[in-house]
Amino acid sequence: MAYIKRDLEQVVSQLTAEYPVILITGPSQVGKNTMLQNLMQGSKRTYVSLEDYEARYLAKTDPELFFQIHKSPIFIEEVQYAPELFTYIKMIVDKEHEPGAFWLTSSHIFEAIKGEIKSLAGRVAILSLSPLSQSEIYGVGGATAKEFSLEFSQLVERSEHRIPVDTLGIFERIFKGAMPAVNNGSYGDNQAFYSRYVSSIIDTKVRGLLGTFDELKFFKFLTIVATRTSQLISVNDIAKEAEIHHSHAKNWLSILETLGIIFYLQPYSNSSLKRAIKTPKLYFYDTGLVCYLTKWSSAKTLECGVFNGAILENYVVSEIKKSFSNCAKTAYLYYYRDKDSKEIDSLIEHDGVINPIEIKKTSNPSSALTKVFSVLDKSSTPRSTGAVICMKPKLDAIDRQNYVVPIWCI
Numbered sequence: 001m002a003y004i005k006r007d008l009e010q011v012v013s014q015l016t017a018e019y020p021v022i023l024i025t026g027p028s029q030v031g032k033n034t035m036l037q038n039l040m041q042g043s044k045r046t047y048v049s050l051e052d053y054e055a056r057y058l059a060k061t062d063p064e065l066f067f068q069i070h071k072s073p074i075f076i077e078e079v080q081y082a083p084e085l086f087t088y089i090k091m092i093v094d095k096e097h098e099p100g101a102f103w104l105t106s107s108h109i110f111e112a113i114k115g116e117i118k119s120l121a122g123r124v125a126i127l128s129l130s131p132l133s134q135s136e137i138y139g140v141g142g143a144t145a146k147e148f149s150l151e152f153s154q155l156v157e158r159s160e161h162r163i164p165v166d167t168l169g170i171f172e173r174i175f176k177g178a179m180p181a182v183n184n185g186s187y188g189d190n191q192a193f194y195s196r197y198v199s200s201i202i203d204t205k206v207r208g209l210l211g212t213f214d215e216l217k218f219f220k221f222l223t224i225v226a227t228r229t230s231q232l233i234s235v236n237d238i239a240k241e242a243e244i245h246h247s248h249a250k251n252w253l254s255i256l257e258t259l260g261i262i263f264y265l266q267p268y269s270n271s272s273l274k275r276a277i278k279t280p281k282l283y284f285y286d287t288g289l290v291c292y293l294t295k296w297s298s299a300k301t302l303e304c305g306v307f308n309g310a311i312l313e314n315y316v317v318s319e320i321k322k323s324f325s326n327c328a329k330t331a332y333l334y335y336y337r338d339k340d341s342k343e344i345d346s347l348i349e350h351d352g353v354i355n356p357i358e359i360k361k362t363s364n365p366s367s368a369l370t371k372v373f374s375v376l377d378k379s380s381t382p383r384s385t386g387a388v389i390c391m392k393p394k395l396d397a398i399d400r401q402n403y404v405v406p407i408w409c410i
Contacts, residue, residue: 007145008035008325022102032077073103171299287311331348333348387402
């Protein structure tokens with residue numbers, strides 16, 4: 001089983017020298033524990049997992065004794081199981097002022113520990129680890145991790161550190177998914193992995209949040225949500241198709257977001273764009289999970305199927321989002337749609353400008369695809385360089401204001 005180097009490693013190393021506490025959140029099985037154990041090799045840091053019931057019992061019932069036995073620097077896995085530790089972490093940090101004293105992981109930030117984390121304000125750096133990015137899986141190495149940008153020099157640098165693939169190659173990446181276990185040799189059959197993964201999420205993570213619930217109904221709900229990737233979210237429609245109450249659908253969507261399974265793009269609007277639609281769009285962090293839930297049998301059938309546009313958009317948007325989180329930066333990502341049916345797949349807002357992006361399966365994009373970008377000229381935030389992200393085999397340009405970016409280049 002080969003370890004896949006994570007882009008977030010450089011951020012963890014940097015912040016460990018600056019903050020006494022590092023907390024890494026992220027979905028189950030994305031590699032939080034593996035990454036930190038790899039980073040701590042050769043160091044004096046100790047490791048304790050609160051998945052172990054004996055360690056968890058001691059942490060909850062006698063946190064003072066726990067830290068007498070397990071001294072810093074220490075890595076505590078799944079710290080959310082023992083919120084009682086946070087008071088003592090704060091006491092130790094305030095007494096010893098030791099950078100990097102505590103590495104903590106949590107599958108998500110439970111309500112039970114939100115207040116405890118706030119008490120560590122100024123002492124803790126919170127990072128998020130997502131499923132693998134395509135640069136982590138397929139990059140050729142040598143490049144410093146950077147958030148996606150339409151600066152032409154950065155696009156050139158990206159293209160020099162990526163492996164080009166054709167349309168089928170992109171759909172093979174989409175179908176395979178981004179979880180470490182299906183990319184490091186642990187599983188030869190990605191569908192077998194996702195079957196076990198979904199069962200594990202429902203039986204452990206969802207149950208831990210909901211208590212008693214109907215597992216089969218939740219699985220049906222999850223598959224229905226997957227069919228709506230890259231679409232405007234309608235809780236009413238999902239509830240109706242899943243045959244559950246509206247309040248259940250709303251709560252279950254919130255749980256999927258909390259667990260790092262899904263995320264939303266909010267619509268871009270301001271006072272100058274009064275006709276913009278206000279409903280968010282839904283995406284999954286991992287397209288492999290979507291393909292499993294929507295029952296696609298191969299990358300080839302997916303490429304040729306009616307779902308190809310939606311899953312391709314999901315892949316591109318999630319890759320852009322991961323490029324930001326892997327640098328510990330916030331992605332100000334949006335989409336645009338108005339009541340006149342004018343739509344822009346994605347927008348990146350940064351440094352006082354907006355970059356509009358269209359995502360297409362074509363390998364020969366025309367200038368007509370960028371005409372819709374002009375709707376943003378009414379915005380109070382200036383429009384900057386745009387792009388069509390597509391199947392073009394190499395970096396190109398439609399004109400000086402609009403680039404053509406291969407999907408493998410993200």
